[in-house]
Amino acid sequence: MIEELIRRVAAEDDDAVDELSAIADTEPQRLTPYQGLLLDLDLLWPPKLYRAADADVIRRVIEQVDGGRTPDRLNHLLLVLAHTGHPLAERAMRRWAERPPTGADELHVGPLGYAPEGGWTVGSDGNRRDLCGDIAYRWLMRETSRIDDAPDCPWCASPLWTATDIDTSESAVAAALAHTGWSGRLMIETCHFCACYTTLYSRVTPDGTATWWTGNIRPSYLPDAAEPEKPPALLPVLGPARPSPYQASAWERGGSTLGGRPDWIQDADHVGCPGCGQPMDYVGLIGGVDLDEFGEGAYYLHLHQPCGLAAVNYQQS
Template sequence: MIEELIRTVSATDDDAIEGLRAIADAEPERLTPYLGTLLDRDVLWPGTLYRAADAEVVRRVVERVDGGRTPDRLDQLLVILAHSGHPLAESALRRWSTQPPAGADRLHVDALSYARVGGWTVGPDGRRRDLCGDVAYEWVMRAGPRRADVATCPWCASPRWTAADLHTADPAVGAALAHTGWSGRLVIETCHFCACYTTLYSRVTPAGDTAWWTGNARPVHLGSVEAEDPPALVPVPGAARRSPYQASAWERGGSTLGGRPDWIQDAEHPDCPGCGEPMDYLGLVGGADLDEYGEGAYYLHLHRPCGFAAVTYQQS
């Protein structure tokens, strides 16, 4: 199957690329022997195909950037390196952040900022920090309790939605949140409506406390809105995913705790309002799992040192 896809693939062959993308999500290492051929054929997108790139392929991509032969493809080459997460890629991105390669003047951010696309970053101490976990679990929707005393959104007066209620005593939760350093209960409440318009932050504690952050700013384009009930569902951990890349923002059953996000738009790891560092990714709740006609996806984030959680939303 892979051989046939590789034989027919080209940068404009959507069917073959989608077939390879599915393999990269489920078993990325199966593509490793073929990535050199994809590079030869100038198939540089999506960069997720190169998640399991070996040192030789990464070296070739770095040499292509350094050679400046295709500055118009620099964005795609940097995305490939970010997704590979390889030490050679990390070294190159660090170098290019101070010594920009040809074509860098066309980018919106410096080279090292591309690391976030691959789910990692370099902290103020100069050390690499992974923003995502390496294990993932299905997030199954269950009916949540209806409470009369639930807090409401200060902007639209909608009852707040419990987007997550987790405890690291659960082995699945502990594994999925290991990269965050969190220990204890984690409750994330948000406004399911207003989160569609802006990043909403909350203060959280390991005791399960959650509070609306007073620094949240109401979007000027939100307009006049009426209160509406939040989803009557709360996600609970289910079976382990085969791969950390199997979240789906589009399909029913795609909601996932841990692992890597399936971004609908560009990668979006919000900055912690306490310290400015990018927040860790926790999981994805797909609109298709919340409502029969739901769309888009909610992305949950956490920064343990400062005690902040965040909810972002994307749709096509």
């Protein structure tokens, strides 16, 4: 079945691409035996099809980059390697950061700049850091009355929205946030309106305090709201475990997820910590369709434990 799907993808069958992508999200290892065929047919998109690539396939991709015969494909090849997150891929990308391969001068970022697309980075200390976790739980939306006494957004005067309120004393939360190093209660407040226009940061402490970060800069293109908007009277609560960390969905109802890997609508956007400049750790995704019947887009939650800062950014098609 998978081999037939791959041949349909080669014939530009979009439905087959969707079916293969669904497999990559639920059981990526099922694609491992067929990734050589994907390469043979020059099928490099979407790169998440290579999440569970084995060492032989990764070596073939590295050889293509080192060969320099197809610099026009370098972008896709680097995305493939980033999504594998394999030590061989990391080693090659570090090497190319020092000695760029043919075609690198046409890229918008250096080879290691692709790593966040796969959910990892190389820190200022030279060590690899995973920005995402491998354990995920569905987020269920429950009605809340906490907006009644919420502080107002300094920009639009809308009540701030509690995007999450969780505690690592619950073992499932601790597992989902293990990669962040956070311990204690984590509450992230944001403006559901202004966050659609720029990344918003807040200071957070392990006792559950969240305060608007005074360094937030209002963008000039932020529209003036005629009147404050009430945020969703909904709070995400922990649901069942996801069988795969890749099953968050920015599009489908029920796709909101704590932990795991984000479903980016656009390019990966692991926001930088304003305290130290390092990429922040990914916490979870809240889909617009889970907040409102006609909602769209998705809110992405981030955390940097060493600096005590959280962030929310937003993407839509």
